[in-house]
Amino acid sequence: MSDLDTSLFVARDRNWHPKAFTPDYKTSVARSPRQALISIPASVSETTGPDFSHLKFGEHDNDLLLNFNNGGLPIGERIIVSGRVLDQYGKPIPNTLVEMWQANAGGRYRHKNDRYVAPLDPNFGGVGRALTDRDGNYMFRTIKPGPYPWRNGPNDWRPAHIHFSISGPSISTRLITQLYFEGDPLIPLCPIVKTIANPEAVQTLVARLDMGNANPMDCLAYRFDIVLRGQRQTHFENR
DSSP states (O other), X not given: OOOOOGGGOOOOOTTTSOOSOOTTSTHHHHHSOSSOOOOOOOOHHHHSBOOOTTOOOOTTTTBTTTTTOSSSOXXXXXXXEEEEEEOTTSOBOOSOEEEEEEOOTTSOOSSTTOOOSSOOOTTOOOEEEEEOOTTSEEEEEEEOOOOEEETTSTTEXXXXXXXXXXXXXXXXXXXXXXXXXXXXXXXXXXXXXXGOOOHHHXXXXXXXXXXXXXXXXXXXXXXXXXXXXXXTOOOOOOO
16 A cells, blocks of 8 residues: 555646647547546545555566577667656655566567567567666666557658556556657657657656666666656656
């Protein structure tokens, strides 16, 4: 159970997040609501728990270089992604579940509906999970994903990205979002990113190069801090 006082939650800034109906992002047309949204008071089950502190983890759950090993290491640029999960007041969220999934170095997901021509990597599954420590820290070791084309426009490409699901202290704080990489020229061209009107909001989705956390002669590192609620919440995935 969480001891977080939910009465202190700061309301979401609707101007910070994108509109549900954004025609240039074509799949939002069918998914967007046709009627005005209704505010429903949160129940106790939505504002307390679940408690992940006793969740059992495998040895390599947060190491995507090893958790799908079939006799070799995955192909691609080895990276570390780490950061902190925080509430809207900058306080760390301990013992919360952070899950991630991504394409491989060629830009292909290990999913039956992914028909991109890039090959699958027999040693890369593309999924991981971690539990934040007492200070809200999490860490993954993985391969930098590749960009890939998608059927939105005649030549639209997704920037390299990693999907994140962060549970937070309660169901009402759960966040699903995406991480992009600093300096990627595809970020400002992406129709999904362009649904975000505020440039500062876009920057909450960009992981920064973190040389202080890199492993010399092994892998670079990127830092991605996540804010779960409030006026400057990390932008959620527009789905």
